[in-house]
Amino acid sequence: MLPLHSHRFSLLLLLVVLAPLVLCAPPKAENGLASRLVQSSINSNRLTAEQKRLTSTLEELLSEQVAQNTSSACVKEYLFLLRNNTALLFRLFDSSGIFPSGVLEGNFQSLGSFPECNELYPLTHYCKLSFSLTSKNKSQEDEEDPIKQISATFGLCLPAQCGEGDLDLVLSVLERLQLSGMFVDRNTTSVVCLPPKPELDRDGIAGIVVLSVMGLVVLLCTAFHYCYPNGGVIVTASSSIPENLALLNETQKSNPTTYSKLFLAVRSFSILYNLPRLLDSGGRGQMTSLNGARVVSICWVILCHTFIWSQADTVDILRAFKSISTFSFQVISNGWSSVDSFFFLSGFLVAFLSIKELKKKGKIPWFLFYFHRIWRLTPVYMFVVFLTITVEPQWLMGPNSVAMNEADSCKKYWWTNLLYINNFYPSSEQGVAACVGVSWYLANDMQMFIVSPLFFFSYYKSKILGWSLIVLGLVANILSSALISNHNNYIGNMIAQMGGNFFEDVYVKPYTRMGAYLMGIAMAFLYHQLLEHHHSSKSSFSINNNNQNDIEREDARVAEIIQHKKENEYAVPVSKYISYGLMLFGGFWMCLIIFGTYTEPTGAEWNVAQNVLYIAFSRIVWSFGLGCVLLMCLTGNGGWVNAVLSHPAFNVLSKLTFGAYLLHPFVLNVLFMDYPGRILYDEFMIITLFLGVACISFGASLVVSLLIEMPIVNLEKLFLPSH
Secondary structure, eight states: OOOOOHHHHHHHHIIIIIHHHHHHSOOOOSOOOHHHHHHHHTOGGGOOHHHHHHHHHHHHHHHHHHHTTOOOHHHHHHHHHHHHOHHHHHHHHHTSOOSOSOGGGTOOEEOOOHHHHHHTTTSEEEEEEEEEEEESOTTOOOTTOSOSEEEEEEEEEEETTOOGGGGHHHHHHHHHHTGGGEEEEEEEEEEEEEOSSOOOOHHHHHHHHHHHHHHHHHHHHHHHHHHOTTTTSOOOTTOOOOSSHHHHHHHHHHOGGGSOHHHHHHHTTOHHHHHHHHSOOOOTTSOTHHHHHHHHHHHHHHHHHHHHHHHHTBSOHHHHHHHTTSSTTHHHHTTHHHHHHHHHHHHHHHHHHHHHHHHHHSOOOHHHHHHHHHHHHHHHHHHHHHHHHHTHHHHOOSGGGGGOOHHHHHHHHHHHHHTTOTTTSSOGGGTOOOSSGGGHHHHHHHHHHHHTHHHHHHHHHOHHHHHHHHHHHHHHHHHHHHHHHHHHTOOSOHHHHOSTTHIIIIITOHHHHHHHHHHHHHHHHHHHHHHHHHHHSSOOSOOOTTOHHHHHHHHHHHHHHHHHSTTOTTOOOOOHHHHHHHHHHHHHHHHHHHHTTOOTTTOOOOOHHHHHHHHHHHHHHHHHHHHHHHHHHHTTOOHHHHHHHTOHHHHHHGGGHHHHHHHHHHHHHHHHHSOSSOBOOOHHHHHHHHHHHHHHHHHHHHHHIIIIIHHHHHHHHHHOTTO
């Protein structure tokens, strides 16, 4: 840090506070035209007496620093501009952040005008000065004040000769001021100067080249498929070439041996082949309600992240902070349940399909079991990591992009993502930003997938053993969550936690998140047992044998269900009273988990025991409620709930949820980090932003699916048909 001299203190105080007044205050004039005011403010011949006096004082201090040879090139440049180019000096201060409005609402962010400063490049450059003001008396805690530390950020447009070291004295000025008993926390300060736009480095060039090659390959394969729809071979005499391309694709699908593998490999990259399959809304007779649950969950994730990004980038932070305690905001505060829904669905599908395979063949090809998972997830996952390193830095050009160091983290720790261990290493305690922050979920899901055979294979061998392992796993999950939360005094409302190591200790670790995954496996066990019981008995539900009218009504309902569900081999008819009662029961527990943290009416905060119990059981209880609802939908008894979740639109969107999950943070970063200012915290506007982010994310996912996801799925089916 540079030494603090009294002259320099006065100099910087004048530069930061008085100079904008000198240069921007208009002289007295009867004509109030804006153009004349601006012109008069930059014309030294028309300065008022007060402006002349302040300008003279500022020039005197600057000259003194130069004469003493204690000034930097930055001070000399300011002196030169003051004497020779007041118009440019005016633009410097005009595009710099001044003391902001809305301070009482928590606005300590004044970014100035990033675009205006960049217009003056290379004479100027934009710098961000960030620091924190904390209480002078750390031993005293104001329990009524929820904010213990104030973060302030100022955007400054500086001459090119001024560097990051020249701004260090500004912090000393603020420390001397001792505003409201606050002082600058030096451990939280940073000064970063930004170029007007990212330089196209080797990473950026590599990104452009790779994307161009991938796009060219897809276009060439599409063109070949269009010109030679039958692969250039003679079709068998019993076959005919349909005129319609969709029918041709179906013909090729039903008779793949007609075509060479080389042609099928080329066709795997064809948009004409992949796009109809992505947009196919069919799915009758399948477990289509899971598609709806998957789409609702990813939209919930995007909504929560849009609110979180907005709160971090708002000018009225106190209003945003107060909104956390409202009833409706509990949907956002407890939005972690959306991720638990993904864990639940993943555990259910893995266990259900694997047990079905074991019952059919008696064995599972374990190599293909794990290879399919890695092959299915890793290429798209690594592609997003590649985009983060190469493309994202080229898109982030706003004043907020200075906080983004995700690309640097990916360059150094990409291998942890490839090995699916990034939820353990590196940790946020090391001061390292996560590479693709949302990828912690993929690491957890892969780790849970690896150990999943322990549960479903044990169930296949012995139902008692399988259920016993599920119970032991749930107990271990509850104990680990409870012990960690109790030791660190974590609270149930994650967003209201605002700090600490909750995310690192509890949120991203498999031993605290596996409860939902195990509940999904448990529902797969239960569902298989229901199907076994249904297929082995003539009657699928309990009725009163003494009431013939009830029997006839239930028989009629069974016939109706069978008629509508004859294509669905997984239907298990039950009484409508049982089905609706079970769904209401499950919905009650789900609502309790979401809104149970709302304490505003009473004003009573939860004690340690309540917080520990909530953190330990909430994920399991949520999964239990979700399982009750989905079980009725899967068995064909979900009524209108099943009709909504099984809507054909969800069948299409569900194919894009993986890409949308990985890409939506990229969209949010570009939206908020590239924005030249701060936004007002308004729920309606944030929901509008969410709709836009969701649409762009699904659209980007469609592109990635055509480039990577669909081709690799097709290639797997081509070269591993037995799997």
